[in-house]
Amino acid sequence: xxxxxxxxxxxxxxxxxxxxxxxxxxxxxxxxxxxxxxxxxxxxxxxxxxxxxxxxxxxxxxxxxxxxxxxxxxxxxxxxxxxxxxxxxxxxxxxxxxxxxxxxxxxxxxx
Numbered sequence: 001x002x003x004x005x006x007x008x009x010x011x012x013x014x015x016x017x018x019x020x021x022x023x024x025x026x027x028x029x030x031x032x033x034x035x036x037x038x039x040x041x042x043x044x045x046x047x048x049x050x051x052x053x054x055x056x057x058x059x060x061x062x063x064x065x066x067x068x069x070x071x072x073x074x075x076x077x078x079x080x081x082x083x084x085x086x087x088x089x090x091x092x093x094x095x096x097x098x099x100x101x102x103x104x105x106x107x108x109x110x111x
Contacts, residue, residue: 017060017108019071025108026053029100038073052097054080055087056104 020034029032032050037050050072057068058080065077072080090097 010034012100015109015111017055019061019068021064021111022053022060022104023071023110025104029104030076036044040070040073051086052101053085053110055095056101056108058084060105061106 014073023034023037026032026049027037030045032046032049037053039046044083054068054072054075057063057071058065061068063071064081068080069075069077087101091101
């Protein structure tokens with residue numbers, strides 16, 4: 001609350017996070033190209049980072065499922081829904097995934 005009040009008084013603006021910001025951070029973390037995240041290929045090395053990026057887009061932006069799908073090479077909205085459900089479910093048992101998501105969120109918001 002104090003941060004919000006100070007931000008208003010000092011005129012600091014919060015950075016608007018875009019799907020491109022998220023894709024760049026995830027691609028860098030997993031040593032991929034952004035075009036790999038948008039591709040139609042479904043290898044395990046691409047699916048996991050892509051699902052992370054989709055989940056973060058849903059979590060950190062105001063984009064709808066269809067908008068996120070368009071940002072990922074025209075994926076169907078149901079693909080985004082599935083990715084979000086998978087990540088939410090996996091977070092419950094996978095501490096490594098939780099740490100990765102937290103690190104990515106921190107990195108994205110600082111950039």
